[in-house]
Amino acid sequence: MGILEISHVTKSFGSNRVIKDLSFSVPEHAVFGFIGQNGAGKTTTMKMVLGLLKADSGEIYVNGEKVSFGQTATNRFIGYLPDVPEFYGFMTPREYLAMCGQITGMFPDKVKEKSTELLKLVGLEGVNKQIRNFSRGMKQRMGIAQALLNSPKLLICDEPTSALDPIGRKEILDILYSVREHTTVIFSTHILSDMERICDRVAFIHDGNIALNGTLDEIKGIRKGEGIEIDFMHKKDAAFFLQNYSSGVLSEETRIVLKKQSEDDIIEIMRFLSQKNIAVRRLERLEPGLEDLFLEVVKG
Amino acid sequence: MKEKRFQLLILSPLKRTWGIKMKQWTAFIKKEYLEQLRTGKLLVLLILFCLFGIMNPAIAKLTPWMMEILSSQMEESGMIVTGVKVDAMTSWVQFFKNMPMALIVFMIMFSGSFTTEYQKGTLVNVVTKGMKRYKILAAKMGIMMMIWTLGCLVSFGITFGYNAFFWDNSVVHHIGFSVFCFYLLGLWLTADLILASVLCQSASAVMIVTGVMFLVSYLIGMIPVVSEYLPTYLLRSGELLTGAKSAGGYCISVAVTIFFIVLEAVLSTVIFNKRNL
Ligand SMILES: Nc1ncnc2c1ncn2[C@@H]1O[C@H](COP(=O)(O)OP(=O)(O)O)[C@@H](O)[C@H]1O
Numbered sequence: 080m081g082i083l084e085i086s087h088v089t090k091s092f093g094s095n096r097v098i099k100d101l102s103f104s105v106p107e108h109a110v111f112g113f114i115g116q117n118g119a120g121k122t123t124t125m126k127m128v129l130g131l132l133k134a135d136s137g138e139i140y141v142n143g144e145k146v147s148f149g150q151t152a153t154n155r156f157i158g159y160l161p162d163v164p165e166f167y168g169f170m171t172p173r174e175y176l177a178m179c180g181q182i183t184g185m186f187p188d189k190v191k192e193k194s195t196e197l198l199k200l201v202g203l204e205g206v207n208k209q210i211r212n213f214s215r216g217m218k219q220r221m222g223i224a225q226a227l228l229n230s231p232k233l234l235i236c237d238e239p240t241s242a243l244d245p246i247g248r249k250e251i252l253d254i255l256y257s258v259r260e261h262t263t264v265i266f267s268t269h270i271l272s273d274m275e276r277i278c279d280r281v282a283f284i285h286d287g288n289i290a291l292n293g294t295l296d297e298i299k300g301i302r303k304g305e306g307i308e309i310d311f312m313h314k315k316d317a318a319f320f321l322q323n324y325s326s327g328v329l330s331e332e333t334r335i336v337l338k339k340q341s342e343d344d345i346i347e348i349m350r351f352l353s354q355k356n357i358a359v360r361r362l363e364r365l366e367p368g369l370e371d372l373f374l375e376v377v378k379g
Numbered sequence: 380m381k382e383k384r385f386q387l388l389i390l391s392p393l394k395r396t397w398g399i400k401m402k403q404w405t406a407f408i409k410k411e412y413l414e415q416l417r418t419g420k421l422l423v424l425l426i427l428f429c430l431f432g433i434m435n436p437a438i439a440k441l442t443p444w445m446m447e448i449l450s451s452q453m454e455e456s457g458m459i460v461t462g463v464k465v466d467a468m469t470s471w472v473q474f475f476k477n478m479p480m481a482l483i484v485f486m487i488m489f490s491g492s493f494t495t496e497y498q499k500g501t502l503v504n505v506v507t508k509g510m511k512r513y514k515i516l517a518a519k520m521g522i523m524m525m526i527w528t529l530g531c532l533v534s535f536g537i538t539f540g541y542n543a544f545f546w547d548n549s550v551v552h553h554i555g556f557s558v559f560c561f562y563l564l565g566l567w568l569t570a571d572l573i574l575a576s577v578l579c580q581s582a583s584a585v586m587i588v589t590g591v592m593f594l595v596s597y598l599i600g601m602i603p604v605v606s607e608y609l610p611t612y613l614l615r616s617g618e619l620l621t622g623a624k625s626a627g628g629y630c631i632s633v634a635v636t637i638f639f640i641v642l643e644a645v646l647s648t649v650i651f652n653k654r655n656l
């Protein structure tokens with residue numbers, strides 16, 4: 080049983096069926112990427128896990144306990160970073176963390192110690208101004224610090240990198256990566272490169288369902304070797320090749336990409352090339368990035 | 380050594396559960412207090428209540444002078460105004476005339492207490508930290524009622540002090556009870572405001588719904604037979620001052636108002652437990 084189990088969950092807003100029979104499970108100590116386009120239902124799913132929204136049907140378990148809407152006891156296992164983190168602007172980071180610590184029932188000494196550690200982790204140590212004067216990136220860091228305060232088993236981050244510049248994004252990702260030893264991290268995004276960088280498991284949500292789900296390697300493996308790229312020595316060879324393989328696409332002057340090729344297809348191509356005495360500079364199987372997979376999933 | 384073990388085994392779990400229960404309250408009350416303090420609301424309200432306290436005797440004190448100016452004008456047109464007599468009664472009548480204004484300002488100041496938190500999503504964070512929702516509600520209600528209590532005491536105290544200094548408070552009857560009635564009306568409207576806050580999404584909607592609740596009671600109160608069974612009857616507690624009426628006539632209204640405050644608090648809690656934050 081994973082730290083998070085979602086089984087057959089549905090959710091509609093009026094007549095808009097946002098989540099249709101969603102099921103997946105997140106094992107412990109993973110960095111779990113939750114990918115989907117804007118409006119796919121990532122935030123909705125996370126809010127249901129937190130008991131902030133009521134699922135129309137289906138069940139959600141956190142650490143083996145069933146999630147209930149409203150008064151949500153399972154939240155004691157969870158740290159949550161909302162998509163637009165907002166904290167009491169009139170407080171300083173330390174004051175805010177002290178309040179959160181008191182609410183979770185931590186001892187004051189522990190709160191102090193943990194605050195120091197976390198503010199250092201997120202790079203806000205020594206920042207003593209009120210939160211209302213924070214930039215977006217600082218609020219995002221503050222959000223991670225408060226989410227990690229009670230050493231949660233599960234850290235849920237809703238698009239933590241979306242509103243940030245590349246440097247800010249990298250820093251946040253590094254922070255998330257660094258905490259994976261103690262806590263399972265789930266984070267949603269529509270930025271695929273972020274996901275490829277730190278996730279070991281991913282799930283694609285599309286059209287209210289999980290379209291793909293597995294380890295990063297498995298998912299990449301689904302399409303491994305499906306495309307090839309041939310780089311010819313001469314332009315005329317490329318042109319000649321295209322006459323025989325009309326499905327090829329000229330990507331550059333001497334380069335041709337062929338999609339969906341099995342291993343037999345590749346051997347056949349190599350045989351063709353050797354028969355026609357065509358030398359190539361390079362022949363390569365293409366490993367698709369998540370980008371291609373994503374587009375494929377989305378296009379159906 | 381033995382004592383230490385006793386502490387660890389028996390006292391610390393006790394302390395822990397107690398501690399956690401109390402801590403959530405204190406944490407959120409502290410937050411509310413800090414908010415009122417740092418956003419300057421507390422200061423503004425205190426100044427307001429001071430001004431409202433000073434205003435009543437001041438107006439009473441100025442009345443003869445204003446009358447004089449008026450009368451000299453009137454004499455020219457042939458009317459004669461003879462000596463106006465002011466005393467503590469004049470000042471207390473002003474008190475009951477002016478304080479509703481202070482109540483309205485107080486209500487407006489707190490109309491966004493919940494709704495700004497909904498709009499910003501700040502409560503989400505607190506709730507996902509394991510905060511019990513009823514404690515949020517109770518802390519907010521507690522702070523509002525405390526500030527209202529403090530405000531009433533300040534206004535009352537100042538007016539009372541000036542009145543004692545200039546005139547004599549003993550000419551008015553039931554002053555303590557009639558001010559209490561008005562104070563209780565404020566508590567009831569605070570409960571209304573909270574109920575409206577768990578129902579509505581914006582501060583203006585909260586004001587409108589609260590206004591409607593008041594109006595319903597006020598309009599039903601136009602029917603003479605039921606008027607004294609309603610919270611808005613307390614608005615007329617100023618009539619006690621002359622001593623023509625007995626305080627007993629307000630007891631039903633006081634009881635009904637307290638009942639409504641409790642009922643609305645419970646209702647608000649139930650609704651708040653299930654609302655989307
Ligand atoms: N409170 C709500 N009321 C009505 N529709 C909503 C609400 N929240 C989200 N939606 C709709 O649900 C869909 C999914 O939204 P969301 O979960 O926020 O997507 P994501 O986080 O993946 O971008 C969107 O079409 C959005 O318009």
Ligand SMILES: [Mg+2]
Binds near residue numbers: 121122123162237
């Ligand atoms: Mg979202």
